[in-house]
Amino acid sequence: DGGITQSPKYLFRKEGQNVTLSCEQNLNHDAMYWYRQDPGQGLRLIYYSQIVNDFQKGDIAEGYSVSREKKESFPLTVTSAQKNPTAFYLCASSIGSRERSNEQFFGPGTRLTVL
Amino acid sequence: GEDVEQSLFLSVREGDSSVINCTYTDSSSTYLYWYKQEPGAGLQLLTYIFSNMDMKQDQRLTVLLNKKDKHLSLRIADTQTGDSAIYFCAERRAAGNKLTFGGGTRVLVKP
Numbered sequence: 001d002g003g004i005t006q007s008p009k010y011l012f013r014k015e016g017q018n019v020t021l022s023c024e025q026n027l028n029h030d031a032m033y034w035y036r037q038d039p040g041q042g043l044r045l046i047y048y049s050q051i052v053n054d055f056q057k058g059d060i061a062e063g064y065s066v067s068r069e070k071k072e073s074f075p076l077t078v079t080s081a082q083k084n085p086t087a088f089y090l091c092a093s094s095i096g097s098r099e100r101s102n103e104q105f106f107g108p109g110t111r112l113t114v115l
Numbered sequence: 116g117e118d119v120e121q122s123l124f125l126s127v128r129e130g131d132s133s134v135i136n137c138t139y140t141d142s143s144s145t146y147l148y149w150y151k152q153e154p155g156a157g158l159q160l161l162t163y164i165f166s167n168m169d170m171k172q173d174q175r176l177t178v179l180l181n182k183k184d185k186h187l188s189l190r191i192a193d194t195q196t197g198d199s200a201i202y203f204c205a206e207r208r209a210a211g212n213k214l215t216f217g218g219g220t221r222v223l224v225k226p
Contacts, residue, residue: 004157031212042119042203042216043158050212058213090157094212101146101165102212106157 003027004107006091011112013078013085021076021110023091030096032074033104036060037088046089049074050096078112086114119206119217126223133191135220137204140185144206147180148214149189152201161189161202199224 004025013019025032031050035043045058049068063082068074074093078085088111092104119139127133139147145166150158164171164178164187171178177190187204201221205214 006157033213040218042218044216045213048213092158096212098212101163102207103146103148103160103163104214105160106150108157109155111155 004091004093004105006089006107006110008110009108011110013112013114015114016080018077018079019112021078021089021091021112023074023076023107024072025074025093025105025107026072027093027105028071029093029105030071031094031102032068033092033094034058034064034066034074034076035090035092037090037109043090046076085112087112118215119204121202121204121217121220123218124221124223126225127194129194129196129224129226131194133189133194133198133222133224135189135191135202135204135222137187137189137217138185139187139204139206139215139217141206141208141215142182142185143209144185145209146207147178147187148205148207149176149178150203150205152203152219154200158203194222194224196224196226198222 007022033048034046047066049055065077090109091107094104148163149161175192179188201219203219205216
């Protein structure tokens with residue numbers, strides 16, 4: 001089955017610790033995205049990557065870091081510099097072409113709670 | 116203010132039609148999307164419309180786009196209890212592949 005997987009589903013972290021969220025896709029998509037969702041709010045873009053070994057900051061990149069060493073994988077690290085990291089994190093991917101509808105497909109999400 | 120706005124809540128009776136509205140501000144939007152999110156889950160793409168279209172129909176879903184007023188709507192015919200969820204509209208601007216999401220409309224379907 002083709003799709004996007006995120007792990008773990010639930011993650012607990014102590015204050016001051018870094019934590020890495022996994023996102024893998026087997027859709028052969030070039031572009032991948034990380035969003036943050038807070039209760040009762042829409043999605044805000046953290047980082048995105050249009051192609052392997054390249055990524056750009058989104059609207060709320062401070063306190064986060066990413067890497068894109070493989071096409072299939074786009075891990076997100078929430079660092080201790082992120083002031084309020086408790087949220088639901090969603091990963092998405094898309095074909096990446098500007099000429100097409102380029103709809104984004106989402107993973108099931110990781111809920112991060114800082115204790 | 117928000118670039119993409121939606122009303123917060125919609126209550127509808129089972130079997131009736133639901134209409135979820137969305138307004139956006141960027142006239143360069145190329146594609147507009149509707150997503151559905153069930154509790155604790157990711158977003159599921161429902162449908163999308165290209166900016167040079169006025170309407171798109173897909174089974175029970177009808178999307179209407181008024182580009183002059185920058186208004187997008189999603190109509191769900193014969194609403195079922197399984198349609199209870201949060202619905203997000205999103206716009207894609209001409210500059211790239213990023214999406215800007217609205218805050219979501221929570222739809223509650225009453226039996």
